Amino acid sequence: MRLHPLAADGLIAAALTTVAVLLGTEAVAQGWPALDPFAWTLVGLLTLPLVLRTRAPVTVCLAVHACWAVYVTLDYWPVVGSFGPMLAVYTVASLRPTRTAAACAALLAAVWIYAGLRSDSGAMASVVGQAVGFPLVLWRFGYVARRTGELTLRLRAEQADRARREVAEERVRIARELHDVVAHHIAVINVQAGLARFVFHTDARTARGALDTIEGASGEALAELRRMLGLLRADGVQGADGAPAPGLGQLDEMVTRVRTGGVGVELRVTGTPRPLPPGVQLCVYRVVQEALTNVLKHAPGADAAVELAYRAGEVTVSVTDDGPAEGPIPDTPAERGGHGLIGMRERAKLYGGTIAVGPRGEGGFGVRLTLPTPVQAARRGDTARE
Numbered sequence: 001m002r003l004h005p006l007a008a009d010g011l012i013a014a015a016l017t018t019v020a021v022l023l024g025t026e027a028v029a030q031g032w033p034a035l036d037p038f039a040w041t042l043v044g045l046l047t048l049p050l051v052l053r054t055r056a057p058v059t060v061c062l063a064v065h066a067c068w069a070v071y072v073t074l075d076y077w078p079v080v081g082s083f084g085p086m087l088a089v090y091t092v093a094s095l096r097p098t099r100t101a102a103a104c105a106a107l108l109a110a111v112w113i114y115a116g117l118r119s120d121s122g123a124m125a126s127v128v129g130q131a132v133g134f135p136l137v138l139w140r141f142g143y144v145a146r147r148t149g150e151l152t153l154r155l156r157a158e159q160a161d162r163a164r165r166e167v168a169e170e171r172v173r174i175a176r177e178l179h180d181v182v183a184h185h186i187a188v189i190n191v192q193a194g195l196a197r198f199v200f201h202t203d204a205r206t207a208r209g210a211l212d213t214i215e216g217a218s219g220e221a222l223a224e225l226r227r228m229l230g231l232l233r234a235d236g237v238q239g240a241d242g243a244p245a246p247g248l249g250q251l252d253e254m255v256t257r258v259r260t261g262g263v264g265v266e267l268r269v270t271g272t273p274r275p276l277p278p279g280v281q282l283c284v285y286r287v288v289q290e291a292l293t294n295v296l297k298h299a300p301g302a303d304a305a306v307e308l309a310y311r312a313g314e315v316t317v318s319v320t321d322d323g324p325a326e327g328p329i330p331d332t333p334a335e336r337g338g339h340g341l342i343g344m345r346e347r348a349k350l351y352g353g354t355i356a357v358g359p360r361g362e363g364g365f366g367v368r369l370t371l372p373t374p375v376q377a378a379r380r381g382d383t384a385r386e
Contacts (some may be wrong), residue, residue, distance in 0.1 A: 005054055013050040016083050020047055023080045032077035042071045046084035048246045053091040061088035061104045069111050078115035079212035085111065093142020094149070101142060149385055163342065170343045174350060186221060191212050220277050247281035248308070251288065255306065258292045263321075264303040265292065270312030280371055284308070284317050287355070290344055291319035291367040299324040302364065314353075316370045323364040342367070 003011070020043050024035045037042070046066040062086045071081045075095040094099035104269045107129040116127030140144045145246035164183045288306055295304045302321040309316040312351045341357060344367070353371035 006051065009053055009278075012087070013047055016050065016087065017044065017047040019083060022082050025078070027077040027080065030077060033075065035076060035080070039071065039074065039076050042067050042074075042076075043080060046071065046081045050084060050087055052086060052090075054095065057088070057091045057095050058100060061085070061092050061107070064088050065107050065111055065343055069114065070243045072111065072115045074335075075118060078112075078119065086134065089135060090142045090145075095142075095144040101139050102190075103312070108138070109137045119354045128183065149367070153304060166342055170346050176348060180354045186192045189221070190216050192217070203334070220345045222372070224277070224279050246278065246285050247278055248284060249281075250285060251306070253288060254285070254292065258296065258304070263295055263299075263301075266303075266305045268305065268307045270307065273310055274313060276373065280315065280351060280373070281352050283371060284369065285345050286313065286315060286347055287367065290321055290341075294365070295321045299365065314370055314372050316368065318366065318368040320360060321364045321365040 021040075024040070024043060028034050046064050049060050049063055055349040060264045065088070066357050068078075068081045074076050085108055089104050090103075092104045111129060112131035112134070116124055116131070192213045196214070199210075251267060255267045256286045276370050292304060292306070295302055299321050302324055304319060304321040307316075307318050309318075343359065344355055348369055348371070351368060351371050355370075356366075356368045358366065
């Protein structure tokens with residue numbers, strides 16, 4: 001669990017207060033006056049304001065240094081009150097510009113030297129060395145922390161922007177492929193309409209069949225157009241012309257290519273095969289392609305299985321592997337899929353389907369895509385029993 005910043009600062013302030021109290025009880029043993037109630041109040045004022053150190057770092061730094069100066073002026077043991085100012089300087093260096101941090105570090109050095117003068121220490125050279133060294137170290141650590149935080153925020157912003165671009169590019173690529181699918185349907189409608197017009201008065205059966213084909217193709221084209229219009233909401237992304245969209249008929253060719261890459265792939269088809277819309281076929285093809293590519297990249301020497309299942313109202317495809325030949329390599333879905341995983345999810349979402357990606361309990365990795373079958377496909381036999 002991650003603590004709230006204010007709670008974390010509260011715990012730090014409480015810890016420093018505890019350390020200061022323990023040191024304060026040793027003041028007499030170290031040859032310093034015992035702390036009276038006013039001194040203990042000052043000790044509390046030196047550490048408790050650190051609860052607000054990240055919200056008002058400069059104000060807290062000035063306040064604790066003022067209390068420390070008063071504490072030192074009353075000739076109490078300076079070490080007891082030194083931890084609060086040191087943490088305050090580090091906080092300013094980690095959250096504020098360099099000039100502000102340098103001024104606070106100089107303030108710490110000045111009060112440190114003042115404490116040495118008040119104590120009439122015979123080792124002023126050591127006191128001056130500490131007054132110079134500690135603020136410099138604290139400033140440096142704070143500066144590194146600030147730069148690390150800035151770079152982390154910048155990296156996260158760049159990663160988020162890159163992910164958005166990848167999603168937009170993937171959607172435009174899918175839209176281009178869907179355009180090919182819709183163009184195919186329009187071409188079929190055009191040919192069948194011409195045929196129906198030609199035989200309308202001489203061959204009613206052929207004309208009726210052509211009209212049925214037009215009805216089915218137009219329905220599928222409308223469904224593809226709705227999906228494509230949803231994708232075209234991603235503006236301002238350009239891409240190169242793509243090749244004609246592949247389908248389930250090319251799965252055997254893909255599996256053969258993957259086998260030549262060193263992965264033993266088995267393709268199984270269950271259920272009764274039936275015609276599916278080109279867009280659904282393309283979605284299945286791309287998901288299988290990405291999953292097998294990940295096997296080649298992340299599980300060398302593994303054996304994979306591709307199972308395509310035709311079921312009532314849906315089609316399911318799963319791609320599984322048994323892990324790399326040299327032994328299990330722990331990975332996460334993000335490591336295994338990268339931006340390809342984004343494409344898988346976008347495609348599944350586009351067609352109203354679901355996708356599950358992740359390690360398998362028995363070892364290896366698995367991808368499972370389930371897509372509902374459109375109404376037009378049901379008319380052509382999608383009521384087959386599983």
